[in-house]
Amino acid sequence: xxxxxxxxxxxxxxxxxxxxxxxxxxxxxxxxxxxxxxxxxxxxxxxxxxxxxxxxxxxxxxxxxxxxxxxxxxxxxxxxxxxxxxxxxxxxxxxxxxxxxxxxxxxxxxxxxxxxxxxxxxxxxxxxxxxxxxxxxxxxxxxxxxxxxxxxxxxxxxxxxxxxxxxxxxxxxxxxxxxxxxxxxxxxxxxxxxxxxxxxxxxxxxxxxxxxxxxxxxxxxxxxxxxxxxxxxxxxxxxxxxxxxxxxxxxxxxxxxxxxxxxxxxxxxxxxxxxxxxxxxxxxxxxxxxxxxxxxxxxxxxx
Amino acid sequence: xxxxxxxxxxxxxxxxxxxxxxxxxxxxxxxxxxxxxxxxxxxxxxxxxxxxxxxxxxxxxxxxxxxxxxxxxxxxxxxxxxxxxxxxxxxxxxxxxxxxxxxxxxxxxxxxxxxxxxxxxxxxxxxxxxxxxxxxxxxxxxxxxxxxxxxxxxxxxxxxxxxxxxxxxxxxxxxxxxxxxxxxxxxxxxxxxxxxxxxxxxxxxxxxxxxxxxxxxxxxxxxxxxxxxxxxxxxxxxxxxxxxxxxxxxxxxxxxxxxxxxxxxxxxxxxxxxxxxxxxxxxxx
Numbered sequence: 001x002x003x004x005x006x007x008x009x010x011x012x013x014x015x016x017x018x019x020x021x022x023x024x025x026x027x028x029x030x031x032x033x034x035x036x037x038x039x040x041x042x043x044x045x046x047x048x049x050x051x052x053x054x055x056x057x058x059x060x061x062x063x064x065x066x067x068x069x070x071x072x073x074x075x076x077x078x079x080x081x082x083x084x085x086x087x088x089x090x091x092x093x094x095x096x097x098x099x100x101x102x103x104x105x106x107x108x109x110x111x112x113x114x115x116x117x118x119x120x121x122x123x124x125x126x127x128x129x130x131x132x133x134x135x136x137x138x139x140x141x142x143x144x145x146x147x148x149x150x151x152x153x154x155x156x157x158x159x160x161x162x163x164x165x166x167x168x169x170x171x172x173x174x175x176x177x178x179x180x181x182x183x184x185x186x187x188x189x190x191x192x193x194x195x196x197x198x199x200x201x202x203x204x205x206x207x208x209x210x211x212x213x214x215x216x217x218x219x220x221x222x223x224x225x226x227x228x229x230x231x232x233x234x235x236x237x238x239x240x241x242x243x244x245x246x247x248x249x250x251x252x253x254x255x256x257x258x259x260x261x262x263x264x265x266x267x268x269x270x271x272x273x274x275x276x277x278x279x280x281x282x283x284x285x286x287x288x289x290x291x292x293x294x295x296x297x298x299x300x301x302x303x
Numbered sequence: 304x305x306x307x308x309x310x311x312x313x314x315x316x317x318x319x320x321x322x323x324x325x326x327x328x329x330x331x332x333x334x335x336x337x338x339x340x341x342x343x344x345x346x347x348x349x350x351x352x353x354x355x356x357x358x359x360x361x362x363x364x365x366x367x368x369x370x371x372x373x374x375x376x377x378x379x380x381x382x383x384x385x386x387x388x389x390x391x392x393x394x395x396x397x398x399x400x401x402x403x404x405x406x407x408x409x410x411x412x413x414x415x416x417x418x419x420x421x422x423x424x425x426x427x428x429x430x431x432x433x434x435x436x437x438x439x440x441x442x443x444x445x446x447x448x449x450x451x452x453x454x455x456x457x458x459x460x461x462x463x464x465x466x467x468x469x470x471x472x473x474x475x476x477x478x479x480x481x482x483x484x485x486x487x488x489x490x491x492x493x494x495x496x497x498x499x500x501x502x503x504x505x506x507x508x509x510x511x512x513x514x515x516x517x518x519x520x521x522x523x524x525x526x527x528x529x530x531x532x533x534x535x536x537x538x539x540x541x542x543x544x545x546x547x548x549x550x551x552x553x554x555x556x557x558x559x560x561x562x563x564x565x566x567x568x569x570x571x572x573x574x575x576x577x578x579x580x581x582x583x584x585x586x587x588x
Contacts, residue, residue: 109586116392126381130530131508131523139502142509149513179502186498194406196397197563198414202570213570214579217393222587224396229588262512265519270381273523280382282322282371284315 088249095256096243103137103232103239106225115221118228128270132263134182135189135231140238141178143259144171147242150258167246174241181234185227192223319375319382320389326368331569334361335562342558355554361561362549369542372402376534380527383534393580394571400501400537405494408544409487411563415556416480419472471555482551486544497537504529 106118118136120129132138139145148171200216239259243252338361341354376383383401390398397403504526511522545564549557570576 106588110588111585112583112587113392113581115587116387116395119396120385120387122387126379126385126387127523127527129385130381131505131526134502134505139505142506145506146509146513149510153514153516182502183498190399190404190406190494193397193399193404194410197403197407197411197567200567200571202567213576214583217576217580218583218587221396225587258513262509262519265512266523269520269523273381277379277382279388280319280375280379281316282319282374282378284317 085249088253092243092249092252092256095260096239099239100236103236106136106228106232110225112218112221115224115228119224124267125270125274127273128266131266131270135185135228137232138235139182140231140234141175141182143235143238144175144178144242146259146262147171147246147255148175150255154254171246174238178234178238182231185231189224189227192220192227196220318388319371322371322375323368323389326364326371327569327572330361330364330565334364335565335569338558338562338565342555342562351554354558358549358554358557358561361565362545362557365545365561365564366542369402369538372538373535376401376538377531380531380534384530391572391577393577397571400497400534402538402541405490405537405540405544406487408541408548408564409483409490411567412483412548412552412560415472415559415563416476416483419476471553471559479551479556482547486547490540490544493536493540497533497540500529500533504533 110118120133121136124133132142134142148168151168151171199220201213242255247255334357338354338357341357344353372383382388386398386401387395399405507529508522508526511517511525512519516522517525548560552560
């Protein structure tokens with residue numbers, strides 16, 4: 001009874017954290033592929049359709065029966081290929097959905113205290129957030145940036161793009177546009193951060209908090225939440241653009257694997273890093289005598 | 304300087320979380336009440352010198368915080384950028400690069416001036432003083448920055464005779480607004496530059512790892528180094544803006560400014576409010 005309960009709760013927890021289970025699922029998916037077929041790798045898919053090994057050579061005599069056999073064989077092979085392509089497509093969709101689910105967390109009912117969690121999820125170590133995160137997850141422009149650097153480093157990916165040069169140009173344009181969108185969101189976020197002291201009424205020396213203070217906090221957080229949703233939409237769009245619009249199936253799969261791989265790597269070493277560093281600390285006596293020596297430098301330059 | 308300091312004290316560290324808790328507690332239970340006490344007395348009987356001394360103490364309290372924030376950032380910048388350990392869920396969304404946004408300081412100051420601007424227009428204009436300020440401002444504008452600072456003692460004498468605390472924002476408002484304009488112009492250059500640096504550091508990381516140039520760990524170390532610089536520059540900006548404001552305002556203005564700032568920091572950590580906040584179930588979307 002209790003065992004069953006435990007199992008159920010395990011199940012539930014793994015379902016509720018799609019981002020954590022990504023790697024496992026990916027690993028499993030790879031295994032499945034190997035089981036199903038030895039011909040699966042994408043290069044061979046192309047080869048097979050072009051030069052069939054059993055195709056009759058010119059000048060060779062062959063009987064009608066052999067031809068029929070060959071045709072049947074060809075039919076079976078292409079049917080199998082079609083199934084494989086379909087299953088690859090399904091897997092890509094599944095993986096994409098997983099990311100979409102992760103990116104649309106903010107669409108779920110969000111309590112005021114959840115806003116901080118969306119911005120700085122505790123499941124991600126601080127270093128992971130510092131390296132990759134903007135408003136809680138990947139920068140949309142970084143998703144395309146990763147794609148762009150993958151093209152440059154991987155010749156197979158580059159050569160498979162029909163118009164590599166044009167694509168590269170289109171991606172640069174997209175990155176540029178996304179950065180503008182990010183800057184707009186940054187600007188709005190900054191407006192909230194710069195004015196919170198005026199909008200949240202602490203300045204009056206009131207001893208006990210009243211309802212209006214909390215209302216004010218919540219209304220500011222509502223604005224932040226709106227920006228998080230905006231950011232998540234850009235993120236989802238960026239990923240969909242790469243996977244669905246720019247890349248063909250096999251390359252999309254390759255990209256998703258790399259995308260997930262980087263996240264996993266960063267997550268791992270950030271976790272190790274945090275374990276190694278421990279909580280951040282300062283010297284017990286931090287020499288307040290030297291405080292103030294260096295003030296007035298940077299602003300002075302501009303004023 | 305930081306290195307030589309840490310060499311002197313190789314042992315004896317405490318978690319930044321504890322440091323910040325104590326810092327806030329000192330602000331809440333010692334500095335803020337004393338400041339308020341002197342503010343309420345200064346207008347009538349007690350000497351403004353006491354107030355000015357306490358403004359300095361409070362200012363120093365802020366400076367020492369930023370000094371420690373720098374030390375902490377050089378230990379592990381990621382925990383300062385994402386301070387989930389020492390800041391609560393109500394504060395976190397309002398933080399920029401690990402602490403208050405520098406615009407917040409100038410905005411707070413502006414709000415005092417604006418508040419007063421309204422009531423000022425209703426009253427009779429204080430021509431004499433305004434003219435005096437304006438001239439002084441004109442004379443000093445070309446001169447060295449340091450000389451533009453107000454002699455705290457001098458202005459106190461002046462204030463003691465003529466101005467109660469509640470009128471603090473009437474005085475030298477033109478000179479002050481010019482100065483805030485300058486500070487804000489500086490910030491408008493430097494804040495976006497810092498944001499860009501942070502963005503480029505992250506983009507650089509993805510690019511390096513994506514292209515396989517270096518391992519993720521090496522790329523992260525490089526990015527971390529850049530982030531330490533960014534956070535320290537942001538801290539310097541915050542510290543400088545506070546110092547500029549304290550130096551350019553009169554002692555009463557500085558006292559009101561620091562009081563407002565301290566009250567915000569203390570208020571957003573208020574236990575009861577936080578409890579209400581945490582138990583708030585109604586979704587905001």
